[in-house]
Amino acid sequence: MTTDARHDSWDELYDDADRARRVLEPPKRVDAPVRTAFERDRARLVHAASTRRLAAKTQVMGPQADDFVRNRLTHSLEVAQVSRDLARALGCHPDVAETAALAHDLGHPPFGHNGEAVLEQLSGPAGGFEGNAQTLRILTRLEAKTVDADGTSVGLNLTRATLDACTKYPWVRADAAPPSGVHGDGSPRVVVKFGVYDDDVPVFGWMREGVPAATPRRQSVEAQVMDLADDVAYSVHDVEDGVVAGRIDLSTLVDQRAEIWATVRDWYAPGLDDALLDDVLDDLVRVGSWPRASYDGSRAALAALKNLTSDLVGRFCGAVQAATFAAYDGVPLVRHRSDLVVPERTWAEITVLKGVAAHLVMRADDRVALMGRQRELLAELVTVLLDRGPDGLERQFADDWRSAADDAGRTRAVIDQVASLTDASAVAWHGRLCRPGAAPPSGA
Template identity: 75%
Template sequence: MGIEEQYDDSARERVVAEPPKRVDAPVRFAFERDRARVVHAAASRRLAAKTQVVGPQTDDFVRNRLTHSLEVAQVARDLARALGTHPDITETAALAHDLGHPPFGHNGERVLAELSADCGGFEGNAQTLRLLTRLESKTFDADGRSVGLNLTRAVLDACTKYPWGRAEATGPHGVHADGTPRVVVKFGVYDDDRPVFDWLRVGVDGPDPRRRCLEAQVMDLADDVAYSVHDVEDGIVAGRLDLTRLDRDALWETVRSWYLPGTDDDALDSALEGLRAVGSWPRSSYDGSRRSLAAIKNLTSDLIGRFCGDVQQATFAAADGGPLVRHRADLVVPTETEVEIGVLKGIAALYVMQADDRVSLMARQRELVAELVEVVWERGRDALDPVFTEDWDTAVDDAARRRVVIDQVASLTDASAVTRHAALAS
């Protein structure tokens, strides 16, 4: 059975049925069309000016949310192909996974969550679903309501990293990949987006209604792998860390407090030795030369291959012989792989994310986002982009209008948030 035949008509269904394309147009499968829609979405372009770890204007080498998403998509597609799941579904989910990030990433998310507590809260993954199914402009239903990009059920399900609402979320713990503490509960749908969420989750059987589809699990692992490796790469090139000179005690304290609580020294030592045994692990300090850059790229490639290869083998070993698609299988990540990824995250956290200059900058960013929300709220309709004014006009109460303000501010990039703040708060 080919890969397309492993997905039924329900997986290809859209909220609004679409007629076939003209007969002389190039033939594209439904999931290929979904990928193109995400690539061409306005929210995708905005990722180029949104923070990953270091702000996108600080250096022309460091990653922003767009370059990170492209790298996650490449890892996800390759792993999906190796597992036999649909590469277009998984790649589209990876391309979309950060669309809901507000300006200044998780730092901005924290502020928006606090300021939207009375209108349903804010969470980047829930905002991604809102963008894909409402805020992006592509398709309208028979009643004239936007259904966003009108993606297929399988793709929307793959984009749902946290398939539950705010009321079902557990308390936050640890930190995000960018080093900010987790103070926002993780959930994937706002209450007023529940109808489309219920639609995309049709067919989820079994005892756990919160179970993620396999494609979402692959997307999530690809995200984890990409930022664990690439944040270290960015830190090396920025001159903030040296893999040949690691403070073991400080590193293990960071790994345990941020990512892997309860992991003992022996497990962490073993993980670091495993990483150092990779042939491309540096034996000398980075000096900025072309040869040093090539060495880092080789290390990045080798580590990604190591992690994905181990996961592929473990997943195949646990499979029951059925197709590895949707809700018929789960991804298996070996404990050793989880610890090695955690060690890499800890290296970036210790040497990059705890830097004093970054901590002070993040405090100012939070102030700016909070002030911007309040000034847009005070000025109301006139402070909104035209695309949000109809939402404001049709809002039935202050909670709904507050959500429009949150959608507006969340849509901004780092730079446009600064510019908008300067224009409105002066």
């Protein structure tokens, strides 16, 4: 099947079950613009309050650190662009893949994975905390757009195909593997990876209807596209941010390779040896746009860095596209009919770039100290809100507290509230509730 033919058959490859919503919605008025079901999904993400909050949530460095560095929203927009372009090239629906990318970080609490670890520790009796499971909860419950016949929120009421594409870890906490390694922001993985809380299993079951019984944990192709786009964006853009921040010098990177390879094995890939990593880096340095001089802040240097970013994204996505087409010639790359194929060499190249950022940016002493203060702040805030109950919560979370059947439900209401906060609002809430009159922790 040619690429053009794939493009022409986007909508034909998705059936009524893929476009189904949990709550049936009446047709839009006749004078409204005509949009497909998947276009409506994308619009709902763009207009969601949870999406806007990402602008004030930590990506790698805090959103107040610098005007240039990424925050969760700009990162999500970049992942969405990569995801859409790759989906279009492969032939799966670009709106589905883009919406999944826009949604993929919605569940992140204040201070990113660092905050996630704190909420996991404090929410064990309520079923734990995980950013991807929180994303599903936001999409299907917390982000108010549609209610059912009983007046209960069903969140954004996205289509089955889009909701499934947003699910990176399609299993419950009890089925999760033990955590290992580190996150892209440098914090150790202490939270098991799962995609649904126990009390959200009913909507998860509806969403996963039609998934082959032989592969119950399989991501949809669109979710795999989103997942790869996230990895590509992390690897390339974190290096770009590090260069502009003065922490990474690409022109002298080969001189630091021994220390960097130790971090690569420690954090991401313990099985990669020096010879392979040396070879991979040598290949990357041979990319025509790789800088031969130190970054000096000039427009010319910034333009060259942007060209490198574009070339690397194209390199990784092009390799994946070619490998996937070779493996699935003539097979629709839609939902659960096929899988994305990431060549081992491409995975190694992405891992090398992640290791560069990890060693030269994430392991900096000032950042490690800040992360400790952030964890203390969130832990104190959760403790105070659990003690105060609904009087300390915003209306929708106070309602959840009052309607909860047990302590686990009340704890979940507090965790949902804290997870919804931005970095800045978490600091403000902490100052108001925990230390009135005191200055906030420095840098938090």
